[in-house]
Amino acid sequence: MTPRSAPPRVLTVAGSDSGGGAGIQADLKTMLALGTHGMSVITAVTAQNSLGVHGAWPLPATAVIAQFRAVVDDIGVQAVKTGMLASAELVEAVAGLLRPLDVPVVVDPVGVSKHGDALLAHDALDAVRHRLLPVATVATPNLDEVTQLTGVTVTDESGLRTAAAAILALGPQWALIKGGHLPGDALDLLTDGITEHWLRAPRLDNSHTHGTGCTLASAIAAGLAADRTVPDAVAAAKDYVTGAISAGFALGSGIGPVDHGHRLRGGGDGAAVLG
Numbered sequence: 001m002t003p004r005s006a007p008p009r010v011l012t013v014a015g016s017d018s019g020g021g022a023g024i025q026a027d028l029k030t031m032l033a034l035g036t037h038g039m040s041v042i043t044a045v046t047a048q049n050s051l052g053v054h055g056a057w058p059l060p061a062t063a064v065i066a067q068f069r070a071v072v073d074d075i076g077v078q079a080v081k082t083g084m085l086a087s088a089e090l091v092e093a094v095a096g097l098l099r100p101l102d103v104p105v106v107v108d109p110v111g112v113s114k115h116g117d118a119l120l121a122h123d124a125l126d127a128v129r130h131r132l133l134p135v136a137t138v139a140t141p142n143l144d145e146v147t148q149l150t151g152v153t154v155t156d157e158s159g160l161r162t163a164a165a166a167i168l169a170l171g172p173q174w175a176l177i178k179g180g181h182l183p184g185d186a187l188d189l190l191t192d193g194i195t196e197h198w199l200r201a202p203r204l205d206n207s208h209t210h211g212t213g214c215t216l217a218s219a220i221a222a223g224l225a226a227d228r229t230v231p232d233a234v235a236a237a238k239d240y241v242t243g244a245i246s247a248g249f250a251l252g253s254g255i256g257p258v259d260h261g262h263r264l265r266g267g268g269d270g271a272a273v274l275g
């Protein structure tokens with residue numbers, strides 16, 4: 001029997017969310033839903049549910065480096081996504097591992113959870129700015145992360161351009177500024193400083209949005225691993241996350257997760273538009 005050819009391989013370097021809505025768990029579910037083989041380097045363990053983060057324990061840098069080497073040196077990767085990196089030491093270590101790797105890297109510079117819990121030490125911001133963002137193919141900050149990293153505050157759609165310029169100045173090839181925290185349509189701006197792509201979706205009236213950022217970044221990495229261009233991968237990822245938010249469900253007594261399996265359950269995507 002002829003062996004089947006392997007699907008595109010995608011690696012997430014992120015923290016574990018015990019509730020299964022964000023972090024490594026969201027990333028691997030997204031990667032499977034989008035037809036890729038997901039692999040993981042766990043940077044930290046969190047005790048987390050729909051009400052918030054109740055504890056977080058970063059792993060030693062040696063454990064992070066060993067997981068990364070085990071995957072990359074044997075199986076190989078075609079794209080990487082980074083999420084929660086917890087400490088300056090882990091940001092430095094991960095940036096050092098990614099620098100020589102010749103594959104697209106999606107950096108979600110996770111700072112704070114939806115509930116306001118810190119997922120990155122304050123003294124790690126400089127390492128994110130000067131070590132991690134320069135190795136990113138695409139950086140995907142939300143508006144709070146834009147402010148943390150650049151000092152730019154965005155209060156309306158016109159501010160997304162200023163935010164993108166400030167993020168691009170830190171070195172990623174593309175900036176995807178997520179406007180999910182603004183009122184009105186869910187509008188994001190993707191730019192490499194030359195071209196601009198506006199991604200607009202209707203704001204969905206669903207409070208179960210835990211994991212939106214992780215899901216979007218992982219979907220982009222899945223698209224890049226499958227050889228899509230950055231604008232195509234981002235447009236497809238926006239469709240996927242819009243569908244996942246639309247199908248998000250109530251689990252626990254707080255903010256429930258988006259539904260990573262919505263396509264498997266027959267749900268359609270949202271009407272996101274790439275302009």
Ligand SMILES: Nc1ncnc2c1ncn2[C@@H]1O[C@H](COP(=O)(O)OP(=O)(O)O)[C@@H](O)[C@H]1O
Nearest residue numbers: 142178179180181186187202203204212213216
């Ligand atoms: N209520 C919503 N309806 C539709 N899209 C949303 C909604 N909330 C967030 N999004 C979209 O989800 C993606 C993740 O954005 P965001 O929630 O801002 O990220 P994060 O989880 O990092 O805070 C973006 O594409 C954003 O526009």
Ligand SMILES: Cc1ncc(COP(=O)(O)OP(=O)(O)O)c(N)n1
Nearest residue numbers: 015022023113114210211212213214
């Ligand atoms: C372990 C872990 N990593 C990242 C996050 C933040 O995820 P995000 O997709 O931004 O979703 P919300 O926390 O904003 O719902 C997390 N919570 N846990």
